[in-house]
Amino acid sequence: MATQAAAKPAKANILQAINAAIADAMEADDNVVVLGEDVADPEEGGVCGVTKGLSSRFGDARVRSTPISEQAIIGAAIGASLVGFKPVAEIMLMNFTTVAMDMIVNHAAKLRFMSGGQTHVPIVIRTMTGTGFASGGQHCDYLEAWFAHTAGIKVVAPSSPRDAYGLMRSAIDDPDPVMFIENLPTYWAPAEAPEKGHRVPIGKANVLSEGSDVTIVAYARMIQEALPAVAQLAEAGISAELIDLRTIAPWDRETVLASVAKTGRAMIVHEAVTPFGVGAEIGSVLNEELFGKLKAPVKRLGGAFCPVPFSKPLETAFAPQTADIVAAAQALMGR
Amino acid sequence: MTNRAVPDAATQLEIYRRMALIKANDERSRKVIMTGRLVMPYYSPRGQEVIPSAISVNLTDDDYICTIYRGSHDQLAKGLPLKDLWAEVAGRTSGTCKGKGGPMHVTYPTKGIMVTTGIVGSTMPIANGLAWGSQLRGDGRVTVANFGDGAANIGAFHESLNLASVWKLPVIFVCQNNEWGEHTAYDKTSNVPVAARAAAYGIPGERVDGNDPFAMYAAAHEAIARARAGEGPTLIEAMTYRFHGHVFGDQDAYMDKGRKAQALADDPVPRFRARLIADGVAGEDQLAAMEADIEAQIDEAVEFALAGDFPGIEELKRDVFAEELN
Ligand SMILES: Cc1ncc(C[n+]2csc(CCOP(=O)(O)OP(=O)(O)O)c2C)c(N)n1
Numbered sequence: 001m002a003t004q005a006a007a008k009p010a011k012a013n014i015l016q017a018i019n020a021a022i023a024d025a026m027e028a029d030d031n032v033v034v035l036g037e038d039v040a041d042p043e044e045g046g047v048c049g050v051t052k053g054l055s056s057r058f059g060d061a062r063v064r065s066t067p068i069s070e071q072a073i074i075g076a077a078i079g080a081s082l083v084g085f086k087p088v089a090e091i092m093l094m095n096f097t098t099v100a101m102d103m104i105v106n107h108a109a110k111l112r113f114m115s116g117g118q119t120h121v122p123i124v125i126r127t128m129t130g131t132g133f134a135s136g137g138q139h140c141d142y143l144e145a146w147f148a149h150t151a152g153i154k155v156v157a158p159s160s161p162r163d164a165y166g167l168m169r170s171a172i173d174d175p176d177p178v179m180f181i182e183n184l185p186t187y188w189a190p191a192e193a194p195e196k197g198h199r200v201p202i203g204k205a206n207v208l209s210e211g212s213d214v215t216i217v218a219y220a221r222m223i224q225e226a227l228p229a230v231a232q233l234a235e236a237g238i239s240a241e242l243i244d245l246r247t248i249a250p251w252d253r254e255t256v257l258a259s260v261a262k263t264g265r266a267m268i269v270h271e272a273v274t275p276f277g278v279g280a281e282i283g284s285v286l287n288e289e290l291f292g293k294l295k296a297p298v299k300r301l302g303g304a305f306c307p308v309p310f311s312k313p314l315e316t317a318f319a320p321q322t323a324d325i326v327a328a329a330q331a332l333m334g335r
Numbered sequence: 336m337t338n339r340a341v342p343d344a345a346t347q348l349e350i351y352r353r354m355a356l357i358k359a360n361d362e363r364s365r366k367v368i369m370t371g372r373l374v375m376p377y378y379s380p381r382g383q384e385v386i387p388s389a390i391s392v393n394l395t396d397d398d399y400i401c402t403i404y405r406g407s408h409d410q411l412a413k414g415l416p417l418k419d420l421w422a423e424v425a426g427r428t429s430g431t432c433k434g435k436g437g438p439m440h441v442t443y444p445t446k447g448i449m450v451t452t453g454i455v456g457s458t459m460p461i462a463n464g465l466a467w468g469s470q471l472r473g474d475g476r477v478t479v480a481n482f483g484d485g486a487a488n489i490g491a492f493h494e495s496l497n498l499a500s501v502w503k504l505p506v507i508f509v510c511q512n513n514e515w516g517e518h519t520a521y522d523k524t525s526n527v528p529v530a531a532r533a534a535a536y537g538i539p540g541e542r543v544d545g546n547d548p549f550a551m552y553a554a555a556h557e558a559i560a561r562a563r564a565g566e567g568p569t570l571i572e573a574m575t576y577r578f579h580g581h582v583f584g585d586q587d588a589y590m591d592k593g594r595k596a597q598a599l600a601d602d603p604v605p606r607f608r609a610r611l612i613a614d615g616v617a618g619e620d621q622l623a624a625m626e627a628d629i630e631a632q633i634d635e636a637v638e639f640a641l642a643g644d645f646p647g648i649e650e651l652k653r654d655v656f657a658e659e660l661n
Binding site for chain 1: 399430431432433434435436437440442443444449450452453454457459460461462463464465466467468469470471478490491494495497498501502653654655656657660
C-alpha cells in the first residue's frame with residue numbers, strides 16, 4: 001500500500017501462480033510431465049497461457065501439445081502415471097471432461113482399488129471453468145460434484161494465487177488423481193504471491209474471517225462474492241465466519257463442523273447448480289452431525305437449475321451474488 | 336511377404352505350451368463355474384489361443400500389456416501365475432488384486448500386466464501412456480494394447496491410433512477380431528477391415544491369420560522390433576473366431592451354425608499340436624507330458640484359490656486412495 005514504507009509485497013495472479021507451481025515441480029522432479037491441447041510454447045502455452053514457457057524450459061518431450069483428443073490425453077496421463085510419471089494433464093475447459101469421463105471415472109479413479117493397491121494413478125487433471133465470460137451453455141459448467149461423487153478422485157478449487165500454487169504443488173505430490181479446477185474469470189487479479197515451495201494441504205479449508213452468528217462455506221469464485229457479503233453483514237450487526245473450502249473432495253469436515261457447532265447457522269455457496277450438489281452433501285452432513293445444535297436449517301446457495309445462459313443479465317443472475325449471500329444470511333438470522 | 340521371421344523349434348514349443356495352458360484353463364474355468372464351485376462373469380477366450388501366445392514369446396516380463404474382460408489368454412500368455420489368477424477370479428485375498436478386481440480387472444505389474452478393463456475400447460488410450468513412459472525413459476520397452484473388433488468402432492480407438500502415430504509411440508495395437516462384438520457380427524458394424532484403418536493414421540497395419548502361429552509370430556515380431564527401434568506403432572488385426580457365446584451362459588443362438596462348426600473343426604490348438612509332431616519339433620509323449628503338467632498346475636491353483644480367505648470388510652475403504660479417508 002502507498003502509505004507503507006516497507007517494500008511492497010510481491011504480487012502474482014492465479015495464472016502466474018499455477019505456472020510457477022508446475023515449473024517448480026518440474027524442476028524438482030523429472031517425472032513431472034505436462035500434456036494437453038496447445039500446452040507447449042509453439043502453441044502459446046494453452047488458450048490462457050497457463051503453461052507458457054514450460055516447453056521451452058523443460059523440453060518438448062516433457063511438455064507436449066496433443067491433438068484434440070480428450071480420451072487420449074487422460075489415457076496417456078494414466079498410462080504414464082502407472083509407470084512412475086506424474087503427469088499434469090490439461091483439459092481445456094471443464095465441460096470437455098465429459099468427453100473423457102470413461103478415462104477419469106472408470107480408470108483413473110479405480111485402478112488403485114481394482115488392482116488391490118498394486119498400481120495407482122498420480123495424475124493432476126487441470127481444467128478451467130466459471131461463469132462470467134459470456135460463453136453460454138457448453139463452456140462454463142462447474143461439474144465438481146460429478147467427480148466428488150466418484151470414489152478415488154480428489155477435487156480441489158483454489159480461490160487465490162497462494163492457494164493455487166500451494167494446492168498445485170500438493171496435487172502433483174499426491175499419489176492419487178486430483179481434479180484441479182481453475183476459475184477462468186479469476187485468473188488475472190493480482191494478489192499476494194506465493195513463495196517457492198509453498199504447499200496447501202489437500203483437504204484443509206481456510207477460515208478467511210472469523211464470526212459467531214453464521215458460517216458461510218464457499219470456494220473458487222464464490223469467495224469473491226462472499227467477502228463483501230461478510231463486510232456488509234458486519235455493518236448490519238451479523239458476525240459471519242467465512243470458510244474457503246479449497247478442497248471439495250475430501251472436504252474439511254472438522255473445520256466446517258467446528259465452525260457450525262459454534263455459530264449454529266450455515267450456508268454453502270457454490271457456482272454449480274444447486275440440486276444434488278456439494279451444498280447438498282455438506283448440508284446433509286451438518287444435519288447428521290449437528291442436529292439439535294442448529295439454530296436454523298442449513299441453506300444451500302447455488303447456480304440456477306438451467307444451462308448457463310449467454311445473455312448478460314441472465315448469466316449474472318445464474319450464480320449466487322453478494323446480495324444473495326447477504327439476504328440468505330439475514331434470513332438464517334430470522335431477519 | 337517374404338523373409339518373415341520364423342520361430343525356432345524351442346519357440347514353437349513355447350507357443351504351443353502357452354496355447355495348451357490357455358485352452359486347459361478355459362475348459363477348467365467353464366467346468367468350475369458349471370459345477371457351482373465358483374460364481375463369476377466369464378468371457379471365454381477359447382479359439383483365440385494363438386494370438387497372445389505367438390505375441391508374448393516376443394516380449395519380456397518388462398514389456399507391458401493392457402487387456403480386456405476377455406483377457407485370461409493374454410494374461411496367461413504374458414506369464415500370470417495360475418494361482419494368482421484363480422485366487423483373483425475367486426475373489427480371495429491371495430489373488431493378484433486381493434480379490435478386489437475380479438476377472439474383468441486383473442492387474443499384475445510383475446509381469447507387465449498393467450490394466451485389464453471392462454470398458455470396451457479403453458486399453459488403447461492407457462497403452463499409449465505406458466508407451467510414452469518408455470519413450471521418455473528410453474528403456475526399450477514396448478506396450479501391447481489388446482482389444483476386440485467391436486472396440487475398433489469406439490472413439491478412443493481413433494484418438495489413440497492418431498496420438499500414437501504423431502508421438503511415434505512404442506505401442507502395438509492388437510485387434511483380436513473374433514467376428515463378434517457381443518451378439519453383433521463385425522460385418523454389421525463396419526464396412527472396412529480394422530487393419531485398413533491404419534492407413535488413416537499413417538502407421539503400418541496388417542490383417543493376419545490369428546489362428547496361424549507362424550503368421551502371428553511374424554507379424555508380432557516385426558511390429559515389436561519396429562516399436563523397439565523407435566519407429567512407432569503398428570496396428571495388427573488378428574483374425575480368429577470365438578468358440579463360445581459372448582459371456583458364460585450365453586446360448587449363442589445368433590451365431591451361424593455352419594460357420595461355427597467350421598471354426599471348431601479348425602481348432603488352432605490341436606492343429607498346431609499335430610504340426611509340431613509332423614515337423615518333428617516334439618513327440619506325442621512330450622506334448623502329453625506337458626499337458627498333464629498343465630492340468631496338475633491348474634488342479635493345484637483351483638484348490639489353492641478356493642481354500643483362500645475372502646478379504647475382510649476393512650478392504651472396502653482400503654486402496655480407494657493412498658491413505659484411507661473417512
Ligand atoms: C463402452 C462399452 N460399451 C458397451 C459395453 C458392453 N459390452 C461388453 S463386451 C461388448 C462387445 C465387445 O466386443 P469386442 O470389442 O469385439 O470384444 P470381444 O468381446 O469380441 O472380445 C460389449 C458391447 C462395454 N463393456 N463397454
